Amino acid sequence: xxxxxxxxxxxxxxxxxxxxxxxxxxxxxxxxxxxxxxxxxxxxxxxxxxxxxxxxxxxxxxxxxxxxxxxxxxxxxxxxxxxxxxxxxxxxxxxxxxxxxxxxxxxxxxxxxxxxxxxxxxxxxxxxxxxxxxxxxxxxxxxxxxxxxxxxxxxxxxxxxxxxxxxxxxxxxxxxxxxxxxxxxxxxxxxxxxxxxxxxxxxxxxxxxxxxxxxxxxxxxxxxxxxxxxxxxxxxxxxxxxxxxxxxxxxxxxxxxxxxxxxxxxxxxxxxxxxxxxxxxxxxxxxxxxxxxxxxxxxxxxxxxxxxxxxxxxxxxxxxxxxxxxxxxxxxxxxxxxxxxxxxxxxxxxxxxxxxxxxxxxxxxxxxxxxxxxxxxxxxxxxxxxxxxxxxxxxxxxxxxxxxxxxxxxxxxxxxxxxxxxxxxxxxxxxxxxxxxxxxxxxxxxxxxxxxxxxxxxxxxxxxxxxxxxxxxxxxxxxxxxxxxxxxxxxxxxxxxxxxxxxxxxxxxxxxxxxxxxxxxxxxxxxxxxxxxxxxxxxxxxxxxxxxxxxxxxxxxxxxxxxxxxxxxxxxxxxxxxxxxxxxxxxxxxxxxxxxxxxxxxxxxxxxxxxxxxxxxxxxxxxxxxxxxxxxxxxxxxxxxx
Numbered sequence: 001x002x003x004x005x006x007x008x009x010x011x012x013x014x015x016x017x018x019x020x021x022x023x024x025x026x027x028x029x030x031x032x033x034x035x036x037x038x039x040x041x042x043x044x045x046x047x048x049x050x051x052x053x054x055x056x057x058x059x060x061x062x063x064x065x066x067x068x069x070x071x072x073x074x075x076x077x078x079x080x081x082x083x084x085x086x087x088x089x090x091x092x093x094x095x096x097x098x099x100x101x102x103x104x105x106x107x108x109x110x111x112x113x114x115x116x117x118x119x120x121x122x123x124x125x126x127x128x129x130x131x132x133x134x135x136x137x138x139x140x141x142x143x144x145x146x147x148x149x150x151x152x153x154x155x156x157x158x159x160x161x162x163x164x165x166x167x168x169x170x171x172x173x174x175x176x177x178x179x180x181x182x183x184x185x186x187x188x189x190x191x192x193x194x195x196x197x198x199x200x201x202x203x204x205x206x207x208x209x210x211x212x213x214x215x216x217x218x219x220x221x222x223x224x225x226x227x228x229x230x231x232x233x234x235x236x237x238x239x240x241x242x243x244x245x246x247x248x249x250x251x252x253x254x255x256x257x258x259x260x261x262x263x264x265x266x267x268x269x270x271x272x273x274x275x276x277x278x279x280x281x282x283x284x285x286x287x288x289x290x291x292x293x294x295x296x297x298x299x300x301x302x303x304x305x306x307x308x309x310x311x312x313x314x315x316x317x318x319x320x321x322x323x324x325x326x327x328x329x330x331x332x333x334x335x336x337x338x339x340x341x342x343x344x345x346x347x348x349x350x351x352x353x354x355x356x357x358x359x360x361x362x363x364x365x366x367x368x369x370x371x372x373x374x375x376x377x378x379x380x381x382x383x384x385x386x387x388x389x390x391x392x393x394x395x396x397x398x399x400x401x402x403x404x405x406x407x408x409x410x411x412x413x414x415x416x417x418x419x420x421x422x423x424x425x426x427x428x429x430x431x432x433x434x435x436x437x438x439x440x441x442x443x444x445x446x447x448x449x450x451x452x453x454x455x456x457x458x459x460x461x462x463x464x465x466x467x468x469x470x471x472x473x474x475x476x477x478x479x480x481x482x483x484x485x486x487x488x489x490x491x492x493x494x495x496x497x498x499x500x501x502x503x504x505x506x507x508x509x510x511x512x513x514x515x516x517x518x519x520x521x522x523x524x525x526x527x528x529x530x531x532x533x534x535x536x537x538x539x540x541x542x543x544x545x546x547x548x549x550x551x552x553x554x555x556x557x558x559x560x561x562x563x564x565x566x567x568x569x570x571x572x573x574x575x576x577x578x579x580x581x582x583x584x585x586x587x588x589x590x591x592x593x594x595x596x597x598x599x600x601x602x603x604x605x606x607x608x609x610x611x612x613x614x615x616x617x618x619x620x621x622x623x624x625x626x627x628x629x630x631x632x633x634x635x636x637x638x639x640x641x642x
Contacts, residue, residue: 004202004206005203005206005207007221010206010207010210010221011212011219011220011221013162013207014207014210014211014212015212015219016165017157017162017165018212019165019239020152020154020157020165020239021154021208021235021236021239022235022236022239023211023224023233023234023235023236024185024187024231024233024234024235024236025233029185032184032185032236032242033184033185035242035246036182036184036242038246039147039242039245039246039249040179040180042143042246042249042250042253043143043144043146043147043176043179043249044143044176045249045253046142046143046249046252046253046256047143047176049253049256049257049260050142050143050256052256052260053256053259053260053263053308053311056260056263056264056267057130057133057263059264059267060126060129060130060267061126062267062268062270062271063122063126063267063270063271063273063274064119064122064123064126065271068271068274068275071275072274072275072278075279078279079278079279079282082279082280082282082283083111083282083283085283086282086283086284086285087108087282089285090104090108090285093285099285099286103286103287104285104286106287107284107285107286107287107290108282108285110284110287110290110291111281111282111283111284111287111290112281112282114277114281114290114293114294115278115281115282118274118277118278118281119274122270122274122297125297125298125301126301128301128305129301129304129305132305132308132309133305133308136308136309136312137312137315141175142252142315142318143176143249143252144173144174144175144176144179145315145319146245146248146249146252146318146322147173147179147245147249148170148171148173149170149319149322149323150240150241150242150244150245150248150322151170151171151173151238151239151240152165152166152167152170152171152238152239152240153167153170153171153172153237153238154188154208154235154236154237154238154239155188155199155200155237156169156170156171156172158199158200158201158203158204159201161203162203162204162207171238182238184238184240185236186236186237186238187231187234187235187236187237188200188208188234188235188236188237190205190208190209190234191205208234208235209223209224210222210223210224211223211224211233241328241331243328243332244322244328244331244332244335247332247335247336247339248318248322248335250339251318251335251336251338251339252314252318252339254339254343255311255314255339255342255343256311258343259307259308259310259311262307263304263307263308266300266303266304266307266355267304269300270297270300270301273293273296273297273300276293277290277293277297280293281293295354296354299353299354299355300355302353303349303353303355306349310342310345310346313342314338314339314342317338318335318338321334321335321338409626410626410627410629410630410633411629411630411633412633413630413633414629414630414631414632414633414634414635414636415633415634415636417634418633418634418635418636421634
């Protein structure tokens, strides 16, 4: 007969198995029940998706279905017509010696071969993919293995003699029926006073009949809590990892779901490739398009098989993580990372075959669709809120949008103007020569007004010589400045009272020196400044009191002038006394004094309203910011001035 365990042995066992022994309570039972319902539902979904993946391969015959064959048969005359046109075009190219005839003939032979062999070749590749899928181990029970690896039965630990927290057989789960019937809140059966039918051993009963409590610096054994109306406190039968189970099942469900989507997409794409290749196979003159189509069809079949193989590799990775000697947190992280990797797909397959191995594009499509739906919902909510808040919100939103458009337009216009100014400055700097001299390459540069004045002065000075020569003894110039005595040379305006007549007479030396000094002291005439001066004088003449104002009151207001008072005047002394008193009474009445007489016409009011609105828009904050953006953009593209 085996001796009972001592208290020290029981304390040691309870400490070693504390991770798998959990005391019952009503709040932990609620948590267990809710999490178990979620995980059990995910297990059912995973099994349904695995079955759906097998069903998806029944769509593999889409490219050889009756619909595709009927479509090709219906349009076959058009395909032959296109092929005939391509052959005629090829003959013309050969007769005109355009291209290499050998390559064209080879491309035609490849197209004919592809047209004839394509249906048979695609059928053979389909059979190869199905055969390869049959070789891979089935993943029908993957959800069962995930649940099995995350639940530990205390009865199994008791059967093995309380040796390890990880018994050889962790539980009795063998199928989905066992999962559906399992009660995660079940407690261990300690037997009763009258019927001792507990499946526990004597040591198990002795161990599970106690619980630990720390008194001082050491643990002591006490009896579990006893309740009068509810079940007495005891230990749960099953120890589990609900979150590891959740991550594993959720990751498996997502991977299988995206794989189904990818498989269906590739199967439909094979049908489209068959139609397009059959239609254009004999129209490829250089053969490059047919080669690409052949590679595309081959890679599509390969990716179909790789997508199924990745599911098997995913199951291997999850099984390895569940059996590894790492803590629960690292297992959860590893399961999450592996699931994301297989949803994203290996990058090297896409680089080698040109097709996403396939969960990346599908997951991105789903995420994009989700974000698009969310954006539509947000837009709908925003529209509803805008309708509730009224026209003021709509006006503010419109103003902000208009301000953004103004800034964008100002930035573009400023960048363009700055770039054009920089180009003009660059051209001017490259084309300008030295002032008054010769440009690059010995070409005479343009003569400035100052140089023209200097030439006229030289002519005037040269006329002082008795022989008619210049100051340096050169022969007299034939220009009007030299021959006329210098007063009418280029860029020189004769002073009033000057004795120079331009007839060739020689003025006196004193007069010549005085005229030369006046010419040298007078600055050159600037045509632009002269025009501005004339415009200012004309404006001053218009603004004189009593000057006529063309356009009436509206033109006066736009020119910044005070409108004229056109009120008719009359002599009040000539009016009768009754009329004078009536006029005074009328002017003193509130009806008369409350509103001043309107002296402007409708057209003048419209012009005034337009001027005020334009000024307000110019002074508004969005326009000020737009001008700032314009200046910054223009200065940025114009660059630093040299």
